[in-house]
Structure formats: C-alpha cells, structure tokens
Amino acid sequence: MLAHYGYKDGSGEYFIVIDTDKCDGCEECVTACPYGVLEVGEDENDPFREEPVARVTEEHRKKIKYSCAPCKPTSGRKPLPCREACGPGAISHSW
Amino acid sequence: MNVVGIDCGAKYVKALVLEDDKIKAKSSVLSGFDQKAAAQEALDKALNEAGLKKEEVVHITATGTGKEEVTFAKSTITEVGADAKAVNFLYPSVRTVIDVGAEEGRAIKVNKAGKVIDFAINDKCAAGAGTFTETMARALEVKLEEMGALSLKSQKSVPMNAQCVVFAESEVVSLIHAKHAKEDIVRAVHDAIADRIASMARTIGIEKDVVLVGGLARNIGFVDSLKRDLKQELLIPEDPEYSCALGAAFAAAEKAKGG
Amino acid sequence: MHWELLLQPRKRPKEAKVEKEYWRWPESRWTSPDIDWKDGDIISAGVDVGSVSSQAVVLVDGNLYAYSNFRTGSGSPESAQKVMDKALEETGLTLDKIHCIVGTGYGRVNVPFAQRAITEIACHARGANFMYGPTVRTILDMGGQDCKAIRCDGEGKVTNFLMNDKCAAGTGRGMEVFADLLSVPIEDLGRLSFEVDKEPEPVSSTCVIFAKSEAVGLLRKGWPKEKILAAYSSAMAYRVAKLLERIKIEKDFAITGGIAKNEGVVKRIEAELNIKALEPKHDTQIAGALGGALFAKALAEKERGLR
Numbered sequence: 324m325l326a327h328y329g330y331k332d333g334s335g336e337y338f339i340v341i342d343t344d345k346c347d348g349c350e351e352c353v354t355a356c357p358y359g360v361l362e363v364g365e366d367e368n369d370p371f372r373e374e375p376v377a378r379v380t381e382e383h384r385k386k387i388k389y390s391c392a393p394c395k396p397t398s399g400r401k402p403l404p405c406r407e408a409c410g411p412g413a414i415s416h417s418w
Numbered sequence: 419m420n421v422v423g424i425d426c427g428a429k430y431v432k433a434l435v436l437e438d439d440k441i442k443a444k445s446s447v448l449s450g451f452d453q454k455a456a457a458q459e460a461l462d463k464a465l466n467e468a469g470l471k472k473e474e475v476v477h478i479t480a481t482g483t484g485k486e487e488v489t490f491a492k493s494t495i496t497e498v499g500a501d502a503k504a505v506n507f508l509y510p511s512v513r514t515v516i517d518v519g520a521e522e523g524r525a526i527k528v529n530k531a532g533k534v535i536d537f538a539i540n541d542k543c544a545a546g547a548g549t550f551t552e553t554m555a556r557a558l559e560v561k562l563e564e565m566g567a568l569s570l571k572s573q574k575s576v577p578m579n580a581q582c583v584v585f586a587e588s589e590v591v592s593l594i595h596a597k598h599a600k601e602d603i604v605r606a607v608h609d610a611i612a613d614r615i616a617s618m619a620r621t622i623g624i625e626k627d628v629v630l631v632g633g634l635a636r637n638i639g640f641v642d643s644l645k646r647d648l649k650q651e652l653l654i655p656e657d658p659e660y661s662c663a664l665g666a667a668f669a670a671a672e673k674a675k676g677g
Numbered sequence: 678m679h680w681e682l683l684l685q686p687r688k689r690p691k692e693a694k695v696e697k698e699y700w701r702w703p704e705s706r707w708t709s710p711d712i713d714w715k716d717g718d719i720i721s722a723g724v725d726v727g728s729v730s731s732q733a734v735v736l737v738d739g740n741l742y743a744y745s746n747f748r749t750g751s752g753s754p755e756s757a758q759k760v761m762d763k764a765l766e767e768t769g770l771t772l773d774k775i776h777c778i779v780g781t782g783y784g785r786v787n788v789p790f791a792q793r794a795i796t797e798i799a800c801h802a803r804g805a806n807f808m809y810g811p812t813v814r815t816i817l818d819m820g821g822q823d824c825k826a827i828r829c830d831g832e833g834k835v836t837n838f839l840m841n842d843k844c845a846a847g848t849g850r851g852m853e854v855f856a857d858l859l860s861v862p863i864e865d866l867g868r869l870s871f872e873v874d875k876e877p878e879p880v881s882s883t884c885v886i887f888a889k890s891e892a893v894g895l896l897r898k899g900w901p902k903e904k905i906l907a908a909y910s911s912a913m914a915y916r917v918a919k920l921l922e923r924i925k926i927e928k929d930f931a932i933t934g935g936i937a938k939n940e941g942v943v944k945r946i947e948a949e950l951n952i953k954a955l956e957p958k959h960d961t962q963i964a965g966a967l968g969g970a971l972f973a974k975a976l977a978e979k980e981r982g983l984r
Binding site: 330332333334335385386388389390392393395396397398 | 536538540541542543544545546579580581582613614617618620621622623
C-alpha cells in the first residue's frame with residue numbers, strides 16, 4: 324500500500340509517501356529524522372496487518388511542508404536523511 | 419526632491435512621501451473594492467499632509483498586489499525588492515527580512531549591500547498571513563488591536579491542530595466551548611501562525627540581524643511568539659506596515675535621479 | 678481586495694438565529710423493510726464520527742439493515758450515541774444485541790461502545806466495495822473537513838491512499854462557505870451551478886478564503902450567483918482531480934461522502950478526469966460507517982472461529 328501523508332493547500336502539494344509493502348519497520352528513518360516527523364507503529368489503514376510500519380506522526384501530518392522545511396532549503400539541498408536511511412527505499416517525498 | 423511610494427496592498431493602500439531620504443508624510447487607506455480609487459485617496463491624503471501639490475512630486479513608484487491598478491505611478495517595483503530597499507536603509511546590519519501582510523507572507527535574504535539573494539513567498543494559503551489572526555479575532559469576539567496584549571497574559575499553551583483558516587475558526591469555537599481561557603486561545607493562534615512564518619523563513623536560512631515588518635509586526639503577541647519560535651531578537655521599525663511603501667519611494671528616488 | 682470586507686457575520690450553528698440556515702443539509706434515518714434482525718446470525722454495526730456529520734450503520738449477516746445520518750454535535754461520544762440510537766429507533770434492536778461495533782472517522786477513539794477503532798481510509802474502501810460492487814478500484818470521498826483519494830482491490834483492501842484534511846478547499850466546509858456567501862441551500866448548489874449559458878473560468882485561487890474574496894468581487898461586478906457557483910465548483914473539481922491523478926485513477930471510479938450529492942461538482946470532476954463515476958444506490962455519506970460495520974462482522978466471525 325502506498326500511504327500518502329501530507330496535504331495539498333493553496334500553495335502546493337506536499338506528501339511523504341511510504342510504501343508499506345517495502346517497509347519492514349526497521350526504524351532507521353525515525354532515528355535519521357532530526358525533527359521527529361516519522362514514527363513506527365501499527366498499520367492504521369490495514370486492520371489485518373500485524374507487522375509494524377513507518378508513518379508520519381499525527382502532529383506533523385497537517386504541517387509537513389513546515390516540518391520538513393529545514394531539510395529543504397531553497398538552495399544547496401542535500402539528500403534527505405530519511406530517504407538515505409531507508410534500506411528498502413520505502414520513503415519518497417513529493418516535493 | 420520629492421518622491422512618492424505607493425504600496426497597494428490587499429487590505430490597505432499605503433502612500434509615503436519622501437524628501438531626500440526623509441519621510442515627509444504617510445497615509446493609509448482601506449483598499450476596499452476599488453483599489454484604484456483607494457490609491458488615489460491615499461496619495462491625496464499624503465500630499466495634503468506633506469503640503470505638496472501633485473506636480474511637485476518628481477516620481478511615483480507603485481508596489482503591492484494591486485500595483486498595476488495605480489495608473490498614476492510612473493514605475494513599479496516588486497514587494498520583495500521594495501522590502502529589501504527599505505530595510506537596508508533602516509537597518510544596514512539586516513540580513514533576513516520577514517514581512518507579514520494581510521494576505522501574503524514573505525521571507526527575504528539580503529546581503530551587505532542590501533541586494534536580494536534569496537526569498538520565499540506564501541501568497542496562496544491564508545493561514546500564513548494576517549487573515550488568520552483577523553478571522554480568529556472575529557471568532558473570539560476580540561478587537562484585532564487587542565489580540566497582542568491579550569495573548570501576552572496567557573500562562574499556558576493550548577494545542578491548535580488546524581492549519582487552515584476555515585478549520586481553525588471551527589477549532590477556536592470548540593476551544594471556547596471547552597471553556598479554555600481566551601488569552602490561552604489567542605496565544606495558541608499567535609503561536610500557530612508564528613510557527614508557519616518561522617518555518618517559511620527557515621527555508622531561506624535565518625541570519626542575524628532579522629527585521630520584521632508588515633502589519634502583523636504591530637501585534638505584540640505575534641511578535642513574542644515569533645521571537646520564541648525563531649529564538650532570535652527581532653528588529654521592528656516604527657510604522658512597520660509602511661516598509662514596502664518606503665522601499666517603493668526609494669525606488670522612485672533612484673528612478674528620478676536617472677537610475 | 679481583502680476578504681474582511683465581507684461584512685456578513687459568520688453564522689455559527691449554535692448561535693444562528695436566522696430563519697434559514699443555508700449550510701444545513703437534510704438529516705435522515707432508514708430501516709430495511711425486508712429484514713428482521715431477530716432472524717439474523719451476526720449483527721454488526723459501524724459508527725463514523727466525522728467533524729461535520731456522523732453516521733451509524735447496522736448490518737444483519739452482512740446485509741444493510743438500518744442507518745442514520747446526522748450533524749455531529751459538540752462532543753464525539755454524544756454524537757456517536759445519538760447516531761446509533763437514531764439508527765436503532767423503532768427497530769426493537771438494542772445495543773447489547775449487536776455482536777461487534779467498530780468506530781471510525783475523526784472521532785473514532787471516542788465511541789465508547791465500540792469494540793475497535795479503524796481508520797476511515799480502510800472503512801471507506803470496504804464500504805465502497807459493498808456499495809458499488811467489487812469492480813470499484815478508485816474512490817473519491819469528500820467529507821466535511823477532509824478529502825480522500827483511495828485505490829483498492831476487488832475485496833475493498835486499500836492499495837494506495839491520500840487524505841487531505843489540512844486545507845478546506847475540496848471539502849464540504851469549503852462548499853458550506855460558498856452556500857453561506859450566496860445564500861443558497863446546500864441541496865440546490867449542484868443544480869444552480871448548471872444554470873449558466875457558458876461555463877465560466879474557474880475561480881483563480883484554491884484557498885477558500887481567497888476564493889470567497891474573489892467571489893465577492895465578482896458579485897459586485899454583477900455576476901449572478903449561478904455563475905459564481907459554477908466557477909467555484911469548477912475550481913474544486915479541478916483541484917480534486919489533481920489529487921486523484923497523484924494516486925492514478927483506475928476504473929471503476931466511485932464518489933462517496935456528502936459532496937457526492939452535489940451534481941455540480943460530480944459532473945465537473947467526471948469531465949475533468951474523463952471518466953464516469955458509478956451510480957450510487959445508497960446514501961453516499963454512509964460509506965465509512967458501512968465499512969466499519971463490515972469490519973465488525975469480520976471481527977465477530979473471527980472471534981467465533983469462523984474465519
């Protein structure tokens with residue numbers, strides 16, 4: 324399942340996409356993120372899945388543009404720590 | 419030499435008369451439904467205050483969302499450019515400018531010479547501009563001018579989840595029904611918008627000195643929230659809402675001198 | 678032109694003293710005339726507590742038995758209780774006879790009598806699968822304060838989803854703001870938006886606040902409200918279509934939620950995406966609660982060792 328966390332508002336579309344089929348719940352991304360945007364827990368949208376999966380925390384879902392802003396400066400952008408940390412390549416950002 | 423800068427904003431049109439680097443007069447008029455007429459009114463008021471006739475003004479430059487409506491202006495300048503010019507004059511040590519107006523929020527990075535090297539604009543989502551605090555003031559039945567002082571009275575923070583003006587209004591209403599103290603709710607409102615503005619500023623990188631301008635700079639509650647979020651001191655000029663008009667006036671002076 | 682010049686005070690539901698409240702949509706309840714719950718083996722229910730509306734659905738052996746649809750009150754537990762009571766009204770069925778209840782929606786953790794809480798994404802997919810059949814693969818749900826785009830398989834299992842509950846544009850609240858502004862009852866929004874000679878340009882901003890501001894300017898220029906409705910419905914349809922494109926659309930396509938009842942938006946979405954939405958046979962607002970009730974049935978069966 325491709326879980327899109329984030330939103331689209333007047334200023335654009337901002338989504339972190341987690342591929343739950345690829346995610347193995349290793350938590351590397353949680354450690355790598357400097358702002359606590361990610362967490363690992365129960366797959367909320369698949370009531371019958373038992374293995375944990377990565378998610379964007381409730382707190383950050385509605386302001387993801389602002390939460391991720393420090394890792395996305397207008398110039399000199401380095402590779403995103405969460406993406407780098409994910410072995411299976413389950414995380415991607417839409418912006 | 420007398421020049422005029424007109425900032426045709428979403429809520430107010432500001433006119434500023436500059437005489438050789440000194441602010442001679444300024445006026446502010448509600449934009450209303452007819453920005454063209456409001457701009458004319460603002461100009462007339464400012465000229466009246468300065469004791470000048472229209473012919474004595476060498477050049478008029480317009481800026482702001484409605485700059486094209488100011489037909490009597492000889493030239494235009496972007497708001498980012500205007501902000502940079504004005505703030506560099508007022509505070510030569512400035513490196514980051516944050517301008518929050520009624521419908522737009524901007525963060526600008528300038529170098530030593532006052533040249534713009536980077537900027538970020540939010541003009542598409544009302545939650546990152548003055549409209550946010552105005553709507554919440556209305557929902558709380560508090561006068562906009564009183565929002566600042568009220569929020570400084572708050573002793574505790576209340577979480578605010580909504581990131582949209584429309585949803586935040588409903589959330590404020592339910593917070594009122596849940597019997598939260600008004601000052602706590604107002605503070606949450608200021609914290610929320612300060613968080614967004616600060617995040618926008620971080621995308622261009624915050625560098626001292628940081629100057630805050632625009633109408634929202636008059637709101638001491640918002641200023642306090644922003645200072646706490648950025649962990650930075652903020653320089654705020656007198657009459658912060660006139661910074662774009664001032665910048666436009668400087669641009670007019672340059673044009674008049676043949677720049 | 679600043680929005681604040683809209684001098685109409687915000688009509689809040691509780692303090693509104695006006696004769697006609699434009700944002701109000703009809704509340705309802707229904708019981709199946711063909712089923713007697715006493716003959717049923719497994720009775721399950723789902724309760725969907727949304728920020729704007731709440732629904733309760735009761736299934737008898739997986740068949741639709743009763744449902745209710747009401748405006749959410751000031752508290753989730755009370756709304757959940759009310760909507761459940763309304764669904765059970767005049768059926769003789771009582772809460773204790775229901776084998777399993779699932780809570781969903783924004784207020785799902787606050788349904789005191791539910792055995793489990795399941796997200797509205799999972800429930801909507803299951804509900805749509807029931808309501809529209811196993812051919813449905815793409816679902817658009819536009820609720821009161823959110824907008825969901827879901828891809829699912831033939832069993833109603835979610836394969837891809839996107840939920841936008843940050844921004845009012847593309848949600849029921851966005852439409853309510855316009856209904857208020859133009860003094861048009863919610864039920865008439867769709868029909869009126871077609872009473873134009875030519876489809877106008879959509880309103881330029883996606884932000885409801887700025888769009889409202891623009892609409893006031895257009896009203897002053899003499900635009901009739903029908904034209905403004907058309908412009909706003911267009912803008913909303915375009916915006917929502919872009920969200921759907923992000924998860925990629927696969928036939929068959931269905932729309933659930935309150936907005937599915939707004940022909941003006943539905944037809945424009947279909948035109949924008951060049952795909953026809955399946956015809957609903959039930960109240961489109963019950964999809965979430967219905968999915969919840971289906972999950973409840975599965976849970977009850979699992980407990981009995983039938984799965």
